[in-house]
């Protein structure tokens with residue numbers, strides 16, 4: 001019995017070490033400041049701080065890859081989340097979203113936090129400081145409303161063409 005357990009342990013260790021050979025891509029593509037959300041949508045510093053603290057690790061090219069993103073199988077899950085998050089909402093490439101699309105993305109940002117879907121619960125478990133307070137959510141949603149109004153009335157928005 002002891003022998004079987006020993007060999008099972010060694011077997012599991014080999015599998016675990018083998019898994020480490022499969023490294024996901026943990027890239028942070030270069031950021032062109034002029035294309036970011038903050039360059040294109042006026043954002044007060046307190047709202048910017050909330051977004052950088054709670055959303056940026058997944059929805060930007062400035063991910064702070066945590067230590068567990070280097071250990072399989074967690075590494076695969078984290079990399080898949082970041083990849084998917086950047087596809088759905090990329091704050092480093094905000095210029096991708098024009099007019100109605102930009103408005104919809106802003107609305108979704110407020111909606112996702114109101115519904116408690118973002119930041120992802122598994123992320124909050126490892127990053128409790130990213131949890132949003134009611135005051136944070138109010139600030140974010142008020143900002144969304146103002147930014148949305150500016151986008152809908154391009155005449156009063158001097159930065160639009």
Ligand code: HEC
Nearest residue numbers: 054055058081084085088089108109112113118119120123
């Ligand atoms: C741990 C990674 C992670 C963090 C942190 C995170 N998100 Fe996400 N987000 C995702 C993933 C993955 C998706 C795509 C899958 C989904 O919708 O669940 C997503 C999707 C979204 C979408 C698009 C929904 C859609 O239907 O296209 C919005 C908007 C969004 N997140 C907003 C936010 C906001 C705002 C924050 C910060 C308060 C945030 N997210 C923080 C991972 C994250």
